[in-house]
Amino acid sequence: MAQEPQTQGPDIPEDLVKIAQDNNIPLDLVRRALALGFPAEAVKQQLAMPGVTAEAAEQFISQQEAMRAGGEVVIPDDLAEAAKKHDWPDELVKRGLRLGATAEMLISQMDAGLRPDQAERFITQQERLRGAAQPGAARSAEAGEQALDLSWMKVPTEWGIRVRPGKKGLTVGALNVGTYGDIPDYWPYQTEMPRGAYPIPGVPAMGYTIYEKAELWSDNAADLYEEAIQRRWRPATDIPWESIEPLPDEIERAMCQLCTFFCEKALLAGDTVGKWLPEMSYGYHEVKLYLATAEFDAARHFEVFRKRALCNGGGMGIQSPGYFHRAIIDARAWTETSAVLHILSNSFLMGLYQLGEYVAHSEAESNIFRLCIQDTARQLAFGLGHLKYFLIRKHDRREEVHTYFNKAEAVMVYDDENDNVLREALIILLGGGLIKEQILDGYRKLEYFKRRWVRDYLARLESAGLPERRERLHYSLKKYAEEPVAAQAA
Amino acid sequence: MAISPEVLEQLRTETSEVAPLDLSWLNLDNAWGIRAKPGKRGLTLDEVEIGPYGDVPQRSDNATFRPRGAVARPEALRVKLPYQERADVYADNLRLLYEEAVQRQWSSATDVPWETIEPLPDNMELAMCQLCTFLTEVEFIAGDTPGQWMPKINSDYHEVKLFLLSQIMDEARHLDVFRKRALANGGGLLSATAENGLRRIIEAQDFTEMSAVLHILGEGFVQTLFRMGEYIAQNEAEKKIYRLAAQDESRHVAFGVMHLKHIVEEQPGRREELHWYYDQAESILRTEGVTGAQYTTQAIALLAGRGDIDKGVEVVQAILRKQVNEYMHRLEVAGLGDRRDRMSPWLKPYLDPPAN
Numbered sequence: 001m002a003q004e005p006q007t008q009g010p011d012i013p014e015d016l017v018k019i020a021q022d023n024n025i026p027l028d029l030v031r032r033a034l035a036l037g038f039p040a041e042a043v044k045q046q047l048a049m050p051g052v053t054a055e056a057a058e059q060f061i062s063q064q065e066a067m068r069a070g071g072e073v074v075i076p077d078d079l080a081e082a083a084k085k086h087d088w089p090d091e092l093v094k095r096g097l098r099l100g101a102t103a104e105m106l107i108s109q110m111d112a113g114l115r116p117d118q119a120e121r122f123i124t125q126q127e128r129l130r131g132a133a134q135p136g137a138a139r140s141a142e143a144g145e146q147a148l149d150l151s152w153m154k155v156p157t158e159w160g161i162r163v164r165p166g167k168k169g170l171t172v173g174a175l176n177v178g179t180y181g182d183i184p185d186y187w188p189y190q191t192e193m194p195r196g197a198y199p200i201p202g203v204p205a206m207g208y209t210i211y212e213k214a215e216l217w218s219d220n221a222a223d224l225y226e227e228a229i230q231r232r233w234r235p236a237t238d239i240p241w242e243s244i245e246p247l248p249d250e251i252e253r254a255m256c257q258l259c260t261f262f263c264e265k266a267l268l269a270g271d272t273v274g275k276w277l278p279e280m281s282y283g284y285h286e287v288k289l290y291l292a293t294a295e296f297d298a299a300r301h302f303e304v305f306r307k308r309a310l311c312n313g314g315g316m317g318i319q320s321p322g323y324f325h326r327a328i329i330d331a332r333a334w335t336e337t338s339a340v341l342h343i344l345s346n347s348f349l350m351g352l353y354q355l356g357e358y359v360a361h362s363e364a365e366s367n368i369f370r371l372c373i374q375d376t377a378r379q380l381a382f383g384l385g386h387l388k389y390f391l392i393r394k395h396d397r398r399e400e401v402h403t404y405f406n407k408a409e410a411v412m413v414y415d416d417e418n419d420n421v422l423r424e425a426l427i428i429l430l431g432g433g434l435i436k437e438q439i440l441d442g443y444r445k446l447e448y449f450k451r452r453w454v455r456d457y458l459a460r461l462e463s464a465g466l467p468e469r470r471e472r473l474h475y476s477l478k479k480y481a482e483e484p485v486a487a488q489a490a
Numbered sequence: 491m492a493i494s495p496e497v498l499e500q501l502r503t504e505t506s507e508v509a510p511l512d513l514s515w516l517n518l519d520n521a522w523g524i525r526a527k528p529g530k531r532g533l534t535l536d537e538v539e540i541g542p543y544g545d546v547p548q549r550s551d552n553a554t555f556r557p558r559g560a561v562a563r564p565e566a567l568r569v570k571l572p573y574q575e576r577a578d579v580y581a582d583n584l585r586l587l588y589e590e591a592v593q594r595q596w597s598s599a600t601d602v603p604w605e606t607i608e609p610l611p612d613n614m615e616l617a618m619c620q621l622c623t624f625l626t627e628v629e630f631i632a633g634d635t636p637g638q639w640m641p642k643i644n645s646d647y648h649e650v651k652l653f654l655l656s657q658i659m660d661e662a663r664h665l666d667v668f669r670k671r672a673l674a675n676g677g678g679l680l681s682a683t684a685e686n687g688l689r690r691i692i693e694a695q696d697f698t699e700m701s702a703v704l705h706i707l708g709e710g711f712v713q714t715l716f717r718m719g720e721y722i723a724q725n726e727a728e729k730k731i732y733r734l735a736a737q738d739e740s741r742h743v744a745f746g747v748m749h750l751k752h753i754v755e756e757q758p759g760r761r762e763e764l765h766w767y768y769d770q771a772e773s774i775l776r777t778e779g780v781t782g783a784q785y786t787t788q789a790i791a792l793l794a795g796r797g798d799i800d801k802g803v804e805v806v807q808a809i810l811r812k813q814v815n816e817y818m819h820r821l822e823v824a825g826l827g828d829r830r831d832r833m834s835p836w837l838k839p840y841l842d843p844p845a846n
Contacts, residue, residue: 150788151681152616152620152681152785152788152789153613153616153620153680155680155681157678157679157680158678159676159677159678160676160678161673161676161678162673162674162675162676163670163673163674164604164674165599165604165605168599168600169597169599169600169604170598170599170602170604170670171599172599172666172669172670175669175670175673177673180673180678180679191682192627192630192631192682192688193627193682194623194626194627194630194665194669194679195679196678196679197623197626197679197680197681197682198679198680198681198682199682200681200682200683203682203683203686204686204689206631206688206689206692207692225662225666226597226599229595229597229598229663230597230599230600232595234532234592234593235532235533235592236528236531236532236533236534236589236592236593237532237593239533241527241528241532241533242528249516250516253515253516253518257515260557260560263557263560264555264556264557264560267555267557267645267648267651268555270640270651270655271555271570271640271641271651273637274636274637274638274639274640274641274654274658275637275638275640275641276637277633277634277638277658278634278635278638278692282630285630285665288630288634288662288665289662289665289666292633292658292659292661292662293659293662295637295655295658295659296655296656296659298655299588299651299652299655299656300592302648302651302652303535303588303592303652306538306557306648307526307533307535310524310526310538310539310540310543311525311527311533311538312525313522313523313524313525314522314524315520315521315522315523315524315543315559316520316543316557316558316559316561317515317518317561318515318518318560318561318563319554319555319556319560319561319562319563319566320563320566321563321565321566321567322554322555322566322567322569323567325555325567325569326567326569329569329570420511420512421512421515424511424512424513424515425515427508427511439508439511440507440508443507443508
């Protein structure tokens with residue numbers, strides 16, 4: 001079909017033009033519908049209905065135009081017949097048509113059992129609302145009665161889905177069956193409508209910015225969500241706090257410094273993910289659900305490390321300079337945020353938790369670090385799952401991903417070089433004290449842990465489909481990626 | 491704490507393999523010797539926030555992620571512009587509410603007796619699914635909104651952050667449980683609803699505005715509805731869903747009420763501003779129905795009337811009355827009792843006379 005020029009009347013959105021052309025509906029008709037005040041989304045839905053023809057659309061639009069111009073409302077024969085059968089007075093039917101209801105819709109309401117007195121209440125309310133919406137109309141103080149438009153019972157969503165609990169109960173992933181399992185590459189709705197529901201016109205946009213699956217998706221999100229809930233823990237009661245004994249001052253101070261660092265990281269993660277949640281459209285609820293659990297993880301991590309810092313005489317330490325925070329806060333795309341927060345930052349955190357478990361001085365500390373490792377593993381899995389999905393669908397953006405890591409690794413190295421406090425605390429914890437030999441031992445062990453986390457980081461990126469990162473790693477981190485001479489020889 | 495200056499000096503100069511150590515942070519001039527001990531309910535925030543750490547400042551210019559009580563670093567990068575006044579975001583029950591949230595987490599996968607759901611007559615199943623569709627929409631917003639406010643909460647008021655994070659989790663679970671119910675018994679999701687009220691929540695420009703509309707008005711009405719779940723539920727699974735969800739919503743409402751109280755007491759000049767927020771939000775309810783959009787009201791009527799919509803309308807009216815009166819009671823508790831005289835004409839007919 002040849003493209004018609006858009007000349008008079010309101011502009012037609014591009015997607016609506018396409019739907020109209022696909023259904024052989026002249027654009028002039030669409031323009032007239034928009035001029036009548038029907039929202040573009042409503043027109044789109046009408047045109048997408050099966051069996052819609054240009055003739056039927058012309059008839060409906062002409063009728064609406066005539067009515068708006070004060071013309072007589074004509075009741076189509078089939079509607080008149082249905083009205084007679086269900087005892088709906090003609091005047092009531094005309095009032096319904098004047099409100100923009102289609103004959104088909106009114107017939108379906110009658111057949112669904114909507115009584116004339118119920119319809120009268122609804123139509124009166126709608127007329128009152130229309131009247132109130134007119135410029136200059138006095139606002140009614142009366143309480144409107146509830147409508148009885150039962151059209152929601154007839155929407156064409158999938159009927160007959162009966163999901164049953166499995167071994168792990170009734171999980172979110174199990175719900176993705178039939179049409180409900182169809183997760184589109186692009187989510188077309190700007191409203192809060194959940195995936196699988198039926199859209200209605202007139203709902204305002206909610207202001208999301210992410211509508212493309214590749215920009216946020218991870219195949220493991222639903223499973224990670226359920227796992228996070230099943231593995232929930234409670235810092236107040238699940239940690240054997242009484243097992244913590246007084247420690248040498250320098251050890252207590254170093255542990256508290258590490259706890260202060262973790263508290264900051266948790267605050268940062270909570271803010272960062274929180275900021276992105278309202279950006280994500282509702283078609284991909286699995287991701288939003290999982291991230292909600294990651295938010296709760298952040299709260300729990302802040303809580304547990306603050307409690308540890310304040311329960312054994314040490315107290316909070318000194319804040320970090322916050323250079324690396326910027327690499328996360330500055331991100332302008334979710335994929336960038338996830339890559340830096342979930343993969344780079346969490347690889348580092350995972351390494352620190354492993355270190356913490358290694359140096360733990362009590363069962364309480366062991367438990368804390370083990371539980372945090374478990375939570376952080378989920379966040380890593382989500383980040384890697386998203387990166388993998390993104391790289392497969394957006395292979396032309398591979399270089400962009402490297403740019404994100406280039407920047408973030410550089411800032412991380414700068415942070416590491418300038419945050420002597422954290423480094424010294426780790427050395428003291430690993431060495432077990434302030435004696436010169438202990439410091440040397442702590443330093444060597446820290447180098448081991450750095451090698452370990454850098455190698456784990458690279459292995460994770462490889463699993464996500466980015467093996468060449470090994471070659472492009474920041475030069476200051478590269479030395480940790482190489483096998484020590486002794487190990488090579490062995 | 492005392493690490494001897496000699497030891498520190500020695501370590502600064504004598505460790506050849508290790509880059510020079512500074513170690514001055516070992517002798518920080520901050521609170522040392524705080525030893526919080528677990529109480530009856532474990533080691534809760536109330537137990538640890540003691541001494542100088544429990545002192546929540548009235549005003550804070552902390553523009554970093556420095557946790558309260560940590561020593562500031564002058565060179566730390568400023569990364570945000572959060573609220574600086576405690577009254578702007580705080581409430582006195584935050585620690586309790588957060589700890590309760592952590593203790594009372596539940597799983598929609600395993601804590602709901604899904605096997606008690608039996609096939610329902612089509613109109614009843616449709617009504618339940620329409621209600622679940624609406625509630626899924628509501629819970630989406632209730633989860634996104636606290637997230638949007640997180641960066642604006644000062645790190646010194648971490649109790650607010652913790653509470654909001656727990657709310658995000660709660661709302662995710664609600665979203666998920668209502669979707670599960672919709673897909674568990676043959677109905678599926680039904681029609682979206684025209685919920686301008688939800689947009690009103692996310693439009694809020696001030697934390698107190700958001701809390702007033704989301705926590706007290708929005709979640710207050712939803713909480714009352716959940717507590718009336720006995721009338722709507724058709725089986726044990728649904729009853730449990732409403733009970734557990736109501737329990738979560740109670741915390742959110744409790745925060746809203748106590749935050750509003752905090753504002754009314756500490757920033758009395760904002761009274762008229764608060765009324766404006768409620769004027770706007772209540773006016774949206776007028777056009778959409780107090781229990782949500784019209785479709786939802788009809789669905790509730792069908793469920794409450796066990797298929798007889800006329801009978802169910804009476805229950806809907808009772809729910810409306812309860813919602814409005816509980817809303818007014820919460821405002822009175824918060825110190826905004828004069829709302830009674832200014833309440834929207836749409837809600838006023840449901841308001842009982844004052845108790846005295």
